[in-house]
Amino acid sequence: MFTEKLQKHGEAQWVIEPFGKMRVPIIIFADEGLIRDMDEQVYQQAANVAALPGIVKASYAMPDAHWGYGFPIGGVGAFDPDDGGIISAGGVGFDISCGVRSLHTGLTFDQIKGNEKELADVLARRIPAGVGSEGKLRVTSLEMDDMLQAGALWAVEQGYGQRSDLRRIEENGRMLGAEPRYVSDHAKQRQEKEVGTLGSGNHYLEVQRVAAVYSDELAKAFGIALNDIMVMIHCGSRGLGHQIATDYLAKMIKTAREEGIELADKDLACAPIRSEVGKQYYGAMCAGINCALANRQVLTHLTREAFAQIFTRANLTLLYDVSHNTCKVEEHEIDGRKKKLHVHRKGATRAFGPGHPSLPEDLQATGQPVLIGGTMGTASFILAGTAEGMTLSFGSCCHGAGRAMSRSQATKRWHGKDVIMHLAQKGIIIKGASPRGIAEEAPGAYKDVTAVVDATETAGLARKVARLEPLICVKG
Amino acid sequence: MTEARWELYSHPSDIGVRGLGPTREEAFAQAALALTSVITDLGKVQPREAVDIECKEEDDELLFVCWLSSLLYEMDTRRMLFSRFEIEAIEGGIKARAWGEPVEVARHEPAVEVKAATYADLKAERQSNGIWLAQCIVDV
Numbered sequence: 329m330f331t332e333k334l335q336k337h338g339e340a341q342w343v344i345e346p347f348g349k350m351r352v353p354i355i356i357f358a359d360e361g362l363i364r365d366m367d368e369q370v371y372q373q374a375a376n377v378a379a380l381p382g383i384v385k386a387s388y389a390m391p392d393a394h395w396g397y398g399f400p401i402g403g404v405g406a407f408d409p410d411d412g413g414i415i416s417a418g419g420v421g422f423d424i425s426c427g428v429r430s431l432h433t434g435l436t437f438d439q440i441k442g443n444e445k446e447l448a449d450v451l452a453r454r455i456p457a458g459v460g461s462e463g464k465l466r467v468t469s470l471e472m473d474d475m476l477q478a479g480a481l482w483a484v485e486q487g488y489g490q491r492s493d494l495r496r497i498e499e500n501g502r503m504l505g506a507e508p509r510y511v512s513d514h515a516k517q518r519q520e521k522e523v524g525t526l527g528s529g530n531h532y533l534e535v536q537r538v539a540a541v542y543s544d545e546l547a548k549a550f551g552i553a554l555n556d557i558m559v560m561i562h563c564g565s566r567g568l569g570h571q572i573a574t575d576y577l578a579k580m581i582k583t584a585r586e587e588g589i590e591l592a593d594k595d596l597a598c599a600p601i602r603s604e605v606g607k608q609y610y611g612a613m614c615a616g617i618n619c620a621l622a623n624r625q626v627l628t629h630l631t632r633e634a635f636a637q638i639f640t641r642a643n644l645t646l647l648y649d650v651s652h653n654t655c656k657v658e659e660h661e662i663d664g665r666k667k668k669l670h671v672h673r674k675g676a677t678r679a680f681g682p683g684h685p686s687l688p689e690d691l692q693a694t695g696q697p698v699l700i701g702g703t704m705g706t707a708s709f710i711l712a713g714t715a716e717g718m719t720l721s722f723g724s725c726c727h728g729a730g731r732a733m734s735r736s737q738a739t740k741r742w743h744g745k746d747v748i749m750h751l752a753q754k755g756i757i758i759k760g761a762s763p764r765g766i767a768e769e770a771p772g773a774y775k776d777v778t779a780v781v782d783a784t785e786t787a788g789l790a791r792k793v794a795r796l797e798p799l800i801c802v803k804g
Numbered sequence: 805m806t807e808a809r810w811e812l813y814s815h816p817s818d819i820g821v822r823g824l825g826p827t828r829e830e831a832f833a834q835a836a837l838a839l840t841s842v843i844t845d846l847g848k849v850q851p852r853e854a855v856d857i858e859c860k861e862e863d864d865e866l867l868f869v870c871w872l873s874s875l876l877y878e879m880d881t882r883r884m885l886f887s888r889f890e891i892e893a894i895e896g897g898i899k900a901r902a903w904g905e906p907v908e909v910a911r912h913e914p915a916v917e918v919k920a921a922t923y924a925d926l927k928a929e930r931q932s933n934g935i936w937l938a939q940c941i942v943d944v
Contacts (some may be wrong), residue, residue: 367816395816397922397943422920422943459843459914460883460907518880528917529944567880570919570943574873577923578866594923734814735916735944764915804917 330371334363340391340787341720344371349590350378356389357721357787362779369395370402376592377405381600382413384662384669388721390676391783392730392775397421398595401675404724406660408669409601414589416598417576417609419672420655424572424616426531426564427651427677428699428727429497429624430710433635434643435557437537440799444757447535447638448800452759454634455533455627456525458804459761463524465626472516473508475523476568479618480649483625488524489632493625495688497649498678501625503618505657507611511568512575515612518567519619524626528804530728530769531563532701533631536708536796546712546793549694550647558796559644560708561627562701564653565620572616576609601670610655610670617654624649647710648697652677652727660722671722679713679725679790698790700781701728704758704801705751705771709781711790725789729777738773739764747771760803769803810838815941820925821872822939828864828928829891829898831936832871836889836902839872842942844912849887851903860897864928867897868938872921875902883907885914919943 333344334356342363344354354374358366370393377399378387384406393402398418407413440447456463465486467475475482480501484491494501526533538556541547552558565572580597583605584590591597599606628644635642655672662669680686680696687696695713702708706729717723733741744763747770751758760766785792808825819842823835840846857874861867871891879885886904907914924941931937 397924397941401817422922458909459912459917460909462883514877514881518877520881521883528914529919571877574876574920578870578873581866581923594926597923731817734816735819736812736814761909762913762915764913768916 330368340783346378350375352378352383352386354378354389355386356393357783357789358391359779359783359786362391362783366393367395370400373398373400374403376596377403379592380405380414380596380598381589382407382411384408388724390724390726392726392728392780394730396674398593399672399674402726402730403674404672404676404721406669406671406722407601408667413601413670414598415601415606415610415655415670416596416672417573417580418595418597419674420573420613421653421674422570422573423564423653424569424613425620425651426653427620427624427649428701429561429628429649430647430697430699431559431628431631431644432551432647433557433559434641435639437555437557439641440557440639443638444799448757448759450634450637451533451800451802454630455802457802458528461525461804462521463626465523467520467523469516472519475622476508476511476615476618477506478502479621480625483622488626488629493628493646496646497621498651501621503614505611506614506618508615510608510612511572511615515568515571515575518571522566523623524630525566526627526804527563527566528765531804533627533802534560534798535800536560536798538794539707539797540795542792542794546694546791550697550710550793552710552794559631560699560701561624561631563623563627565616566623568619569616572612576612579605580609613655617651620651621649648699650677650699658722660718673724675727676724677727678723679717680723681713681715681718683715698725700726700777702777703729703771703774704769704798705754705756706777708796709777710793710796711781711784712793713790714788716788717790720787721789725784726780729774729780731773732775733773735768738770739767742767742770742772756798757800758803759801765803808834810834812838812841818941818944820939820941822937825936828936829893831938832868832898833889833891835872835938836875836886839875839918839942840885840887842918842944843914843916844885846887848912849885850905851888852905853903855882855902857900857902858897865926868928869921869923869926869940871898872940876918876920878902885912916944
C-alpha cells in the first residue's frame with residue numbers, strides 16, 4: 329500500500345503525501361537499495377506518527393529506519409505545543425538517551441600494536457558489563473537526585489573525568505529541566521548499582537583504528553588522523569531509563585484516552601506537551617538523559633584508567649557525545665518564523681550544522697560531530713552535521729546500521745564461538761560473557777552501515793569525516 | 805489438549821515472548837518462562853528463593869505488560885533470574901510468587917538483558933479454541 333505512493337524527491341529523499349489520518353507527509357531519507365529493502369512496517373509506523381496532534385512539517389525516517397515500537401526506529405517527529413502538540417514516551421524509547429561517545433586516545437596503531445590482547449583483558453576486567461553486573465559506585469537516593477539533575481557535570485564533580493569533557497557533550501553534559509521527583513522510586517532503585525555499567529545486547533565499548541579519512545579539513549578540525557586509535561562507547565540510561573519509559577508509557581495510554589487522542593498503536597502513548605503528564609514525563613525524561621550522560625562519563629573515567637595501566641602516553645580526550653533516543657526542545661525555523669518544538673528522535677541522532685549556538689566555540693565552523701556505530705566486524709563512522717540538514721530533517725540523521733535479521737535467525741545461523749574466531753582472524757578481539765549474545769550481535773545480522781552512511785551524506789543530512797575499524801570490542 | 809507451554813517468536817529488532825495455557829494465569833506464567841529463556845537456558849535457573857508480586861490493571865493486556873514489567877524490575881534490582889511461577893487471580897489483577905536465584909554470570913551465561921516489555925504485538929485473550937494466549941515483544 330505504501331510503496332506505490334512513494335515519490336522520489338531527490339537522490340536520497342522519498343515522500344509519501346498525507347492520506348487517511350496523516351496530518352503531514354512522510355519523508356524518508358534512503359537510496360534505491362535501502363528503499364528496496366525497507367521494512368513495510370516503517371511506512372505504517374511513520375504514517376501513525378504523522379497522524380499525531382501538533383506534528384510539524386513531516387514524519388521523518390532516516391536511512392537506517394526499521395520496525396520499532398510506535399515510532400519507527402530511525403524516526404523523527406517534531407511537535408508544536410501551541411498546536412496541541414504531544415510528547416510521546418514511545419517517541420523516545422525505552423533506553424532514554426542511549427548514545428555514543430567517541431574519545432581520542434593520543435595513540436596511534438603502531439603504539440598499541442602487540443598490546444591489544446592485554447588492553448582487551450584490562451578493559452574487560454575494568455568495565456562492568458552484562459546482566460547482573462554492578463557499577464563500582466553505589467549511588468544512594470540523596471546522591472541519585474543530584475545525578476539526575478546534573479548528569480555528566482555531577483560525575484565530574486564526583487571525580488570522574490574533567491570539566492573540559494563537558495562542552496563536548498550535548499547540553500554541555502547537563503540536561504536542564506530534569507525533575508527527579510517525577511522519576512519513580514522503582515526507577516531509582518534500579519539504578520543504585522548500575523551507574524557506570526555498559527549494559528548488554530548492542531551496547532559495547534570499542535577500541536578502533538581510523539582506517540579512512542573522507543574530509544581532510546573536517547578530520548583536522550576534529551583532531552582525527554589516519555591510524556589514530558579511538559574509543560567508542562555505546563550505551564544509555566540503564567535500568568532507570570527503562571523504568572521511566574515503562575512507567576510513563578502506562579500512564580500515557582490512559583492520558584491519551586482521556587484527551588481523546590487516537591493511538592494507532594499503544595507504543596505511541598503520548599500526552600499533550602502542556603498537560604500534567606506531559607510535563608512530568610518531560611521532567612523525568614530529562615533526568616533519564618542526565619543518567620545516561622553521567623553513565624558514559626563514569627565509563628570514560630574507567631576507560632582512562634584502563635589505558636593508563638598499559639600506555640603511559642595515553643591521553644583520552646572527548647571528541648563528542650551524542651544521544652539518539654531523546655525529545656529535545658529546540659528552536660527551528662518554520663515558514664520564516666522561529667518556533668520552539670519538541671523534537672523526538674527515536675534511534676536518530678542530532679546533527680546540528682555549522683554556526684549552531686548549541687555547539688562549543690571550536691565546533692562552530694565544522695558543525696556537530698555525529699558518531700555512527702557499526703557492528704563488531706565492520707566499521708563505525710564519524711560525520712559532521714550540515715546547515716542543510718537543519719531544514720531537511722530538523723538537524724537529525726541516522727544512528728547506526730539497524731538489524732537485518734531477528735536475534736533467533738542470527739543464533740540459527742551463527743555460533744558465538746565461530747563469530748569470535750572469525751573476527752579474531754581479522755584481527756578483532758571480542759570480549760563478552762555469552763556466546764549466544766555474541767551470535768545475536770554477529771556482523772551479518774546487521775544492515776550495511778556504509779550504505780546507511782552514504783545515503784545520509786547523499787541526502788545532505790551530514791558529511792562523512794572518517795571511517796573507524798574495530799580492534800577490540802567489549803560487550804555485555 | 806490444553807497443555808501449557810511457552811514460545812519465543814521472531815521480531816526484526818528484538819524478540820517476542822508468548823505463553824499459552826488453559827487459564828489466563830497459566831498463560832502469564834508460561835510467558836514469564838519465555839522471558840527468562842531470552843536471557844538464559846531455563847534449566848540453569850534453580851528456583852531457590854521466592855519473590856512476591858502483585859499487579860492490578862484495567863484490562864488483561866495492560867495487566868500482562870504490568871506482570872512482565874514487575875518481573876523485570878525484580879530481576880534488575882535483585883539481580884535474579886526466575887524459573888518457576890505461581891499466579892492466582894485477585895480482584896482487579898493477579899497475585900504471584902516467582903522462584904529463582906541470583907545471577908551467576910559464569911553459570912548462567914546471560915545472552916542479553918531485557919530492557920522492558922513493550923505494547924508491540926500485545927495480546928492477552930482467550931482464543932476461539934479456548935486456550936489463553938499472552939504475548940508481547942520485549943526490548944533487549
